[in-house]
Amino acid sequence: xxxxxxxxxxNFPGQLEHGGFEHGVCVGQIQAKAGLTQSxxxxxxxxxxxxxxxxxxxxxxxxxxxxxxxxxEALSKLIQSNL
Amino acid sequence: xxxxxxxxxxNFPGQLEHGGFEHGVCVGQIQAKAGLTQSxxxxxxxxxxxxxxxxxxxxxxxxxxxxxxxxxEALSKLIQSNL
DNA sequence: CAAATATATCGACTTTTCCCGATATATCAA
DNA sequence: TTGATATATCGGGAAAAGTCGATATATTTG
Numbered sequence: 001x002x003x004x005x006x007x008x009x010x011n012f013p014g015q016l017e018h019g020g021f022e023h024g025v026c027v028g029q030i031q032a033k034a035g036l037t038q039s040x041x042x043x044x045x046x047x048x049x050x051x052x053x054x055x056x057x058x059x060x061x062x063x064x065x066x067x068x069x070x071x072x073e074a075l076s077k078l079i080q081s082n083l
Numbered sequence: 084x085x086x087x088x089x090x091x092x093x094n095f096p097g098q099l100e101h102g103g104f105e106h107g108v109c110v111g112q113i114q115a116k117a118g119l120t121q122s123x124x125x126x127x128x129x130x131x132x133x134x135x136x137x138x139x140x141x142x143x144x145x146x147x148x149x150x151x152x153x154x155x156e157a158l159s160k161l162i163q164s165n166l
Numbered sequence: 167c168a169a170a171t172a173t174a175t176c177g178a179c180t181t182t183t184c185c186c187g188a189t190a191t192a193t194c195a196a
Numbered sequence: 197t198t199g200a201t202a203t204a205t206c207g208g209g210a211a212a213a214g215t216c217g218a219t220a221t222a223t224t225t226g
Contacts, residue, residue, distance in 0.1 A: 002166055003165070003166065026202080026203090027202070027203060027204095028201095028202065028203085036184095036185070036186090037185070037186055037187080038202085038203075038204090039185080039186070039187075039188090039203090039204080039205080039206090040184080040185050040186070041203095042202095042203060042204055042205085043184095043185085043204085043205085044184095045203095046204075046205095058192090058203090060192095060193060060194070060202090061192065061193040061194065061201065061202045061203075062193090062202065062203080063202080063203060063204090072162060072163070072166055073163070075162055076159045076160075076162040076163045077159075079155060079158055079159040079162065080155070080156070080159045082086070083085060083086065083155055109172080109173090110172070110173060110174095111171095111172065111173085119214095119215075119216090120215070120216055120217075121172085121173075121174090122173090122174080122175080122176090122215080122216070122217075122218090123214075123215050123216070124173095125172095125173060125174055125175085126174085126175085126214090126215090127214095128173095129174075129175095141173090141222090143172090143222095143223060143224070144171065144172045144173075144222065144223040144224065145171095145172065145173080145223090146172080146173060146174090
């Protein structure tokens with residue numbers, strides 16, 4: 001999912017019908033591509049959010065998720081320095 | 084364990100009695116510090132070895148393990164570029 | 167070769183993670 | 197307000213990972 005969200009335009013064409021990509025991609029799009037149930041995908045996304053890798057924005061009945069690039073940079077640096 | 088092996092002289096003083104650190108640290112030293120059973124530590128180390136994070140060298144009845152720094156560098160870069 | 171020592175492997179049990187269906191909550195549309 | 201849609205949360209069963217004791221293998225020493 002994290003890789004998918006790196007190129008949302010390519011991986012989630014259906015998102016165009018939900019107002020574009022500025023806020024991220026909504027759960028239903030990710031679920032359809034993942035082939036897992038709605039509850040599983042929702043839980044995954046909330047875990048990734050708590051871990052700081054993605055950000056959520058609620059707009060109406062939709063929740064949009066997008067990557068937090070800073071977290072990946074930080075993880076990469078942490079592996080370099082601490083591990 | 085991976086962090087311990089970054090500074091073997093500091094974390095495994097008992098290793099001095101096993102011929103020093105040039106080949107790495109032997110399993111018994113790591114086991115004592117980890118506080119887990121011998122079998123568990125042996126399995127951990129073999130998993131880390133298969134994953135490429137450490138290298139093993141058998142010398143007599145001892146197996147010495149040491150870090151493979153390249154693997155950490157590669158992981159850090161992989162997170163930067165692919166994730 | 168036999169006993170001692172260091173490590174590896176195996177089988178079983180426990181704990182954690184994964185994933186689901188059911189249900190709850192929130193928003194939108196009529 | 198009611199029904200439809202999107203997402204979140206909950207409880208449980210299945211799968212995977214963690215950990216152990218017992219045992220096997222390899223090496224050294226006497």
